[in-house]
Amino acid sequence: MNFDKELDARGLNCPLPILRCKKSLNEMTSGQVLKVASTDPGSVKDFAAFAKQTGNELLTSTEAGGEYTFFLKKK
Amino acid sequence: MDDTKKLAIIATKGTLDWAYPPFILASTAAALGYETQIFFTFYGLQMLRKDLSCLKVSPLGNPGMPMKMPFGPKWFKDINWNMPNAIQALVPGYESVATALMKQTIKNNGVASIPELRELCQEAEVKFIACQMTVELFGFEHSDFIDGVEFGGAATFFEFAGETDICLYI
Numbered sequence: 001m002n003f004d005k006e007l008d009a010r011g012l013n014c015p016l017p018i019l020r021c022k023k024s025l026n027e028m029t030s031g032q033v034l035k036v037a038s039t040d041p042g043s044v045k046d047f048a049a050f051a052k053q054t055g056n057e058l059l060t061s062t063e064a065g066g067e068y069t070f071f072l073k074k075k
Numbered sequence: 076m077d078d079t080k081k082l083a084i085i086a087t088k089g090t091l092d093w094a095y096p097p098f099i100l101a102s103t104a105a106a107l108g109y110e111t112q113i114f115f116t117f118y119g120l121q122m123l124r125k126d127l128s129c130l131k132v133s134p135l136g137n138p139g140m141p142m143k144m145p146f147g148p149k150w151f152k153d154i155n156w157n158m159p160n161a162i163q164a165l166v167p168g169y170e171s172v173a174t175a176l177m178k179q180t181i182k183n184n185g186v187a188s189i190p191e192l193r194e195l196c197q198e199a200e201v202k203f204i205a206c207q208m209t210v211e212l213f214g215f216e217h218s219d220f221i222d223g224v225e226f227g228g229a230a231t232f233f234e235f236a237g238e239t240d241i242c243l244y245i
Contacts, residue, residue, distance in 0.1 A: 013186045016185070016186075016187050022199075040185075050107065053107045054108060
C-alpha cells in the first residue's frame with residue numbers, strides 16, 4: 001500500500017506508539033496515509049480505538065512475526 | 076456549547092510508580108483530542124519538581140511489587156527477590172537500589188521515562204495546576220517547580236472539573 005509518511009514505533013511501549021502517531025499525523029495533511037510499525041501487542045486494540053475516537057481512518061491492521069503494521073489515513 | 080471532551084485528574088502520590096498513571100492517561104487523552112488538566116496536591120507535587128530524582132519506588136510494604144533483576148540470563152531474571160518487610164527496612168539504600176533496578180526495567184521494556192511523559196504532556200498542552208495550600212504546607216517554593224505550572228486551590232480545580240466528561244483521583 002502507498003503511504004506518505006512512515007513511523008517506526010518498534011520497541012516502544014504504551015502510550016508512546018499512539019503519542020508518536022499523533023505527532024506524525026499533526027505534520028501531515030488531510031487524506032495522506034501514515035504507515036506505523038509496532039511491536040507492542042497492546043497497540044492492535046489501541047490503534048483501532050485511536051482511529052475511532054479521532055476520526056483518522058485505520059485502513060489496515062496486520063500482524064507478521066510479532067510485528068504489527070497499521071495504515072492510517074489522516075482525517 | 077463546545078463539544079471537546081474533557082478530562083480532569085487529581086494526582087496525589089509522590090512515587091515513581093504512581094507518577095505513571097496521571098502522565099500516561101493525560102498524554103493519551105490529549106492525543107485523542109481531550110482538553111486535559113491535572114491538579115497536583117500533597118505528595119503529587121513531587122511530580123512537578125524540576126529535579127525528578129525525588130521520585131522513588133519502595134518495595135517495603137508493597138506485596139504486589141515483583142522484585143526481578145533487569146539483567147542476566149533468563150533463569151536469573153525470573154527469580155523473585157521479595158524479602159520480608161523487617162529485612163527490607165533494615166537494609167540501608169534498599170529503596171535506591173530498587174528504584175535503580177525499576178528504572179532499568181522500564182528502559183528495557185521501551186516504557187517512557189517520567190520526564191519524557193511529562194514533557195509530552197506539556198507539548199500536548201495538558202494544563203498542570205499545583206495546589207497552593209500543599210505547596211506552602213510542605214515548604215516548597217514556586218521556583219522548585221517546572222515552568223508552565225499554575226497555582227490554585229480547590230475552587231480552581233472545580234471550575235474545570237465541573238465541565239469534564241471524565242474525572243479521576245489517582
